[in-house]
Each structure stands twice: as C-alpha cells, then as structure tokens.
Amino acid sequence: MPYTTPKIPQKRLHLPAFAQNSLNNLPLNKLCDFADWQDDSFRLLAAQILGTDGSAPYHRKLWEFTQLVRALKENGLLSLDYLGLSVGAGFERVLYYLANQCGRIIASDLYGDSAFAAGEASRSVLEDPARHAPYPYRQEALSAVYMNGCALGFPDSSFDFAFCLSSLEHFGGLENAAVCVREMARVVRPGGIVFFTTECSLNGFVTDEVFKPAEIEYLLTGSSLTLCEPFNWSLSGETLNYLIDMRKDDLSSLPHINLKLFASIFTSISVAARKEGNQPRCLNIEALDSLVEKFRSIPTQRDAVNRKTLSQRAIKKLLVLKWRTEDLLCSLLA
Numbered sequence: 001m002p003y004t005t006p007k008i009p010q011k012r013l014h015l016p017a018f019a020q021n022s023l024n025n026l027p028l029n030k031l032c033d034f035a036d037w038q039d040d041s042f043r044l045l046a047a048q049i050l051g052t053d054g055s056a057p058y059h060r061k062l063w064e065f066t067q068l069v070r071a072l073k074e075n076g077l078l079s080l081d082y083l084g085l086s087v088g089a090g091f092e093r094v095l096y097y098l099a100n101q102c103g104r105i106i107a108s109d110l111y112g113d114s115a116f117a118a119g120e121a122s123r124s125v126l127e128d129p130a131r132h133a134p135y136p137y138r139q140e141a142l143s144a145v146y147m148n149g150c151a152l153g154f155p156d157s158s159f160d161f162a163f164c165l166s167s168l169e170h171f172g173g174l175e176n177a178a179v180c181v182r183e184m185a186r187v188v189r190p191g192g193i194v195f196f197t198t199e200c201s202l203n204g205f206v207t208d209e210v211f212k213p214a215e216i217e218y219l220l221t222g223s224s225l226t227l228c229e230p231f232n233w234s235l236s237g238e239t240l241n242y243l244i245d246m247r248k249d250d251l252s253s254l255p256h257i258n259l260k261l262f263a264s265i266f267t268s269i270s271v272a273a274r275k276e277g278n279q280p281r282c283l284n285i286e287a288l289d290s291l292v293e294k295f296r297s298i299p300t301q302r303d304a305v306n307r308k309t310l311s312q313r314a315i316k317k318l319l320v321l322k323w324r325t326e327d328l329l330c331s332l333l334a
C-alpha cells in the first residue's frame with residue numbers, strides 16, 4: 001500500500017541528492033531502488049532466480065539475490081569451476097539457483113540455534129536442504145553446515161567467493177559484522193569476491209539492526225577487500241513513495257522496498273568487493289567435499305554468540321524506549 005514518505009526530520013543526512021539511475025548501467029554497490037526494476041536484464045535475471053512464470057515482484061529480497069548474481073556474473077564466477085560460501089544463509093532461494101550454476105555452494109548458519117531457528121535457520125536445512133528447494137537443482141552442489149559467521153571453520157583461500165545476505169545486521173552489532181566481513185575475506189582466495197547486503201538508514205535514524213551509510217564503508221576496514229566500484233547513493237524520487245511501517249503495515253505488501261521501524265527509514269544496500277591479489281584456491285572440489293563432510297559429522301554445539309545476557313536484555317529495553325521517544329518527537333515535529 002504505497003503512501004508518501006512522512007516528513008521525518010533528517011538527523012544526519014549522509015546521502016547526496018537523490019537522482020535517477022542510469023538504467024543500462026546499473027551499479028553493483030548501491031541502495032535498493034524501485035527504478036532498478038525498469039532495467040530489462042535486471043527483471044529477467046530476477047525472474048530466473050525466482051523460478052516463476054517470468055514475473056519479478058518489487059521486493060528487496062529478490063533485489064538482493066539479483067545483485068549477488070550480477071556481481072558474480074560480472075566477475076566471471078558463474079561456472080561449475082567455482083566454489084562459493086554463503087554465511088547466515090538460512091534457506092535463501094538463491095542458494096538453489098547458484099547450485100545449478102557453480103561447482104559447490106556451502107550454506108552456513110547457526111541452524112537450529114538462532115532467533116531464526118523456527119523459520120529460515122531451521123535445523124531441517126542442515127538435515128536436508130532439498131526439503132526447501134523451490135525448483136529442481138544439482139543436489140550434489142549444495143551442502144549446509146552449522147557455523148558461526150564470525151569464526152568460519154574453513155582454511156584461508158578455500159573459496160572463489162563468499163556472500164552474506166541480510167544477516168550481518170543480526171550478528172550483534174557493527175564490530176561483529178566487521179569480523180564476519182574479515183572472515184569472509186580470509187576464506188576467499190586473492191582475486192575472489194565478497195558480496196553482502198545489509199540494512200542501510202536513509203534518514204540517519206537507526207535501530208540496533210540498521211547501519212548508517214558511513215558504517216557500511218567501515219565494515220570493510222582491515223579486510224584486504226577493495227570495493228568493485230565506488231558506492232552510488234542515488235535513489236529515484238519514485239522509490240521514496242513506497243514505505244512499509246513495520247509496526248503498522250502488512251509486511252507482505254508490495255512494493256517492499258523501504259521500511260520504517262520507529263523513526264528509522266531504511267532499505268537494503270548491496271556491496272561487492274574484491275580481495276587484493278590473484279591466487280588459486282587452496283581447496284579443490286574433492287577436498288572441500290571431505291572438509292564439509294567432516295564439519296557435518298561433528299555434533300553441533302549450541303553457540304553462545306546469539307544468546308542475550310540479562311544486561312543485554314535490559315539495554316535493549318532502554319534502546320526501545322529511546323527509539324519510541326525519537327519516533328514520537330519526529331511525528332510531533334513533522
């Protein structure tokens with residue numbers, strides 16, 4: 001249900017003036033924008049990933065998948081020769097698309113042991129990823145392992161690419177998210193690609209699961225990664241007309257592009273970066289398969305990483321109070 005963005009005071013505006021995207025030259029490092037769907041090749045690829053009748057709904061989740069596949073395609077990594085790792089993978093649909101395109105895709109997550117255990121990070125993914133397959137796929141090419149994204153068990157340079165979609169913001173703050181980006185960079189070979197999407201504030205207000213634009217760049221510090229291209233912060237004016245208030249609106253309504261939680265208005269940002277240098281992987285497919293087999297045979301130990309202590313819960317309550325107050329003040333000032 002589209003409606004006009006409410007007049008929310010800009011706490012700290014990091015974004016330059018909004019401008020129309022160049023349709024035939026869609027950047028990789030950008031905010032999710034309604035206008036991106038006007039690109040024919042974008043829509044076609046999105047529909048292929050979705051595996052439907054050719055429709056590509058205006059949903060930022062599908063946008064994230066499409067941006068990932070574009071980044072891999074543009075870097076020549078979509079072939080059976082290449083191995084990829086997904087971190088905080090859940091049962092995201094793009095895993096199955098990539099399993100049909102790449103040598104191996106390893107899905108890693110705290111399966112059965114995170115706030116998402118009843119949904120996308122259920123143990124059933126670990127036991128049998130095929131149970132969640134949206135369409136036929138190369139079953140030998142996709143395996144799931146229980147693994148903390150901040151302490152990946154793979155040796156350096158194991159993969160050609162690693163990615164993390166809509167998960168970094170759930171890892172317990174900026175520093176943990178940056179550790180995960182460094183871990184992805186470590187397990188990718190020099191010359192390989194790290195790609196992630198996360199939540200980026202459009203109006204300077206944040207909650208604990210939304211980053212400011214400057215923090216997105218901070219996530220790459222100390223990682224030996226270089227952005228594939230500079231960030232393009234432009235957004236079409238049209239995109240700002242669509243906003244879903246997470247506390248009031250139907251979350252399944254489309255277009256699902258910009259979200260509002262308390263005073264924070266945010267959307268997805270995609271980031272593609274290359275690891276400096278150029279070297280082959282340290283693992284071939286057989287070695288990766290046996291390593292994954294080894295990880296899968298170890299009984300999963302419940303990881304304390306996502307468990308909240310009493311003081312963390314108290315801090316969260318205070319934060320919620322702060323966000324409510326900000327929201328109230330914003331609506332009074334609007």
Ligand SMILES: C[S@@+](CC[C@H](N)C(=O)[O-])C[C@H]1O[C@@H](n2cnc3c(N)ncnc32)[C@H](O)[C@@H]1O
Pocket residue numbers: 087088089090091092093108109110111114115116117120121147148149150164165166167170171305306
């Ligand atoms: C919003 S879901 C996204 C799932 C999937 N990437 C997608 O796009 O559908 C966030 C995921 O991050 C996972 N997660 C949270 N903390 C994690 C951690 N420390 N290590 C690995 N995964 C984690 C959750 O279990 C969950 O599956």
